[in-house]
Amino acid sequence: RKEVEQDPGPFNVPEGATVAFNCTYSNSASQSFFWYRQDCRKEPKLLMSVYSSGNEDGRFTAQLNRASQYISLLIRDSKLSDSATYLCVVNIPTISNFGNEKLTFGTGTRLTIIP
């Protein structure tokens, strides 16, 4: 099983619709979870952190399910500008003397919003 897995899509969604992505992780000791957004030929940019209690930022809602080891991202009232690849990032605890955890990226889910 991959450390971090996502459905690669593509998801083609009409403008204004609601879309949700899931991301599963294999290491139950993981503590930090993030969603990044990457536009074509650009760098990844942090969209939001994912907190245990769930969190919302405008049209975006992130949730964590520790029991089933997945995180989710919900986008409401989708806009054309939401078209991008959404990357799930999870810290993978390592045996390290330096305290750096290894942030591992999922394969990304490609989203296209259709006018």
Place this chain on the structure above:
Amino acid sequence: DTEVTQTPKHLVMGMTNKKSLKCEQHMGHRAMYWYKQKAKKPPELMFVYSYEKLSINESVPSRFSPECPNSSLLNLHLHALQPEDSALYLCASSQGDRDYEKLFFGSGTQLSVL
């Protein structure tokens, strides 16, 4: 605009060339990273520097040589690369004072090896 600056934005090099990629941040971050990203794939971690010391090397071939001259600068020296090394090379930084950190990426160097 990203606060992590990478140069050059594009680089074409032959297999016998020596070149360097540069990365700079002035956010006071103490951890800096090199990632490699192939088309339609996620970024793959190469190296991590924490407080100017190499803390993670993900079994990267020796033709890639990282260097951290100070807390604001990170270089990646390239020598005798192969065509399969063509990719987007991303630098990132994080605060570095906690285990679990948000990453801030530079815009990357698109490298082509001929």
